[in-house]
Amino acid sequence: MNTPLDDELRKALRPVDPDEGFAERVMRRIDSTPAPLQRRPRWFPALPVALAASALLGTILIYAWHAEREQQRQGLEARRQLIEALHITGEKLDLAYRGVNGETRPPAPDDTGA
Amino acid sequence: MKTFTLKAIVALLLLASLPCERALAADGRLLLPDFSALEDKASEVVDVNLNTALLGLAARFLDDKSPDEVAVKQLVAGLTGIYVKSFAFDGDFAYPKADIEVVRKQLSVPGWQKLVEVRSRKEQTHVDVYLSLDGDKVNGLAILASEPRQFTIVNIVGSVDLRKLHQLEGRFGVPDLRLEGKPPTVK
Numbered sequence: 001m002n003t004p005l006d007d008e009l010r011k012a013l014r015p016v017d018p019d020e021g022f023a024e025r026v027m028r029r030i031d032s033t034p035a036p037l038q039r040r041p042r043w044f045p046a047l048p049v050a051l052a053a054s055a056l057l058g059t060i061l062i063y064a065w066h067a068e069r070e071q072q073r074q075g076l077e078a079r080r081q082l083i084e085a086l087h088i089t090g091e092k093l094d095l096a097y098r099g100v101n102g103e104t105r106p107p108a109p110d111d112t113g114a
Numbered sequence: 115m116k117t118f119t120l121k122a123i124v125a126l127l128l129l130a131s132l133p134c135e136r137a138l139a140a141d142g143r144l145l146l147p148d149f150s151a152l153e154d155k156a157s158e159v160v161d162v163n164l165n166t167a168l169l170g171l172a173a174r175f176l177d178d179k180s181p182d183e184v185a186v187k188q189l190v191a192g193l194t195g196i197y198v199k200s201f202a203f204d205g206d207f208a209y210p211k212a213d214i215e216v217v218r219k220q221l222s223v224p225g226w227q228k229l230v231e232v233r234s235r236k237e238q239t240h241v242d243v244y245l246s247l248d249g250d251k252v253n254g255l256a257i258l259a260s261e262p263r264q265f266t267i268v269n270i271v272g273s274v275d276l277r278k279l280h281q282l283e284g285r286f287g288v289p290d291l292r293l294e295g296k297p298p299t300v301k
Contacts, residue, residue: 071171078164078172085162085198086186089268092259096241099232 142246142254144220144269147213149199155209158202160266166194185278192273200266209265214258217267218242221256238262245274252276 153159164172173190176183201209221228221244230243239261246254252275257268 072175074168075171075175078168079175081162081164082169082172082186082190082196084160085164085196085268088160088162088198088200088266089257089270092241092257092266092268093243095239095259095261096230096232096243096257099234099239099241100230 142248142256142269142271142274143195144197144217144256144267146197146199146267146269147216149201149213152201152209152213155203156201157204158200160198160200162196162198164196169193169196189275189278192275193270195269195271197269197271198267200264202264204263206262208263209260211260214260214265214267217256218258221258226254226256 169190173187176187178184178187203209220226221242225248226244226246228242229245230241232239232241234240239259241257241259244256244258245252246256251273253271253273255268255270255274257266259266259268
């Protein structure tokens, strides 16, 4: 049982052959339409520069960190030497002091006195 | 004529050597011999070479909160160098005394003044303490200590403030030497 709507749809959707020259017109239209421009993302050209800058900054930071560490190592070593020098100076001044006062050397910790 | 020429040459050499000796004494710095040959023989070696830059660096690493280290910082402020050579040996007198005499000779020039001399026959120790004076200003301290199994040379260069050194009494093993009084001498 066909309804009027079915008839209308069948009529509208019936296969229709294209008219003469349709294919040529379509091809002509394709040829005349300019191809869309392929735009690169804006950030792309800056990427190598950014990478180089990051690498340079990283190198500078590593160098600065290394230099700081090296200076700290040298500083601590100099401090150790300074304290050691003062120890030895004190020891020898003490030796002189005891000599001046006629004191004898205190026995060594492992000296049993035997 | 020949004798006169020889005398003149000797006199000129003596005159030429005077400024060098004065220069050595003037800055309070000793020229220490190369003791590298002794390092293999020694059981313990201490070699401290702190010039002005290293002293400054060391001072930066001293703790400002510790009174002891603050005292050291103040002492170091006027110094331009600290040089210590100390060798300990397993046997008695394993070191050449000639090397010590080379240093002792440098201390016999004008400018250096012997503050203390201690010779103990019993303990076989010999300790000399010298001050380098520029006018009435102390600009160097030298200690030569020879013991049977150890010899030590200490050279502190720069404005040595004896009062500050005195303040270090009991710290870092520095004893009270009564440095403000007349220097004692025992022979």
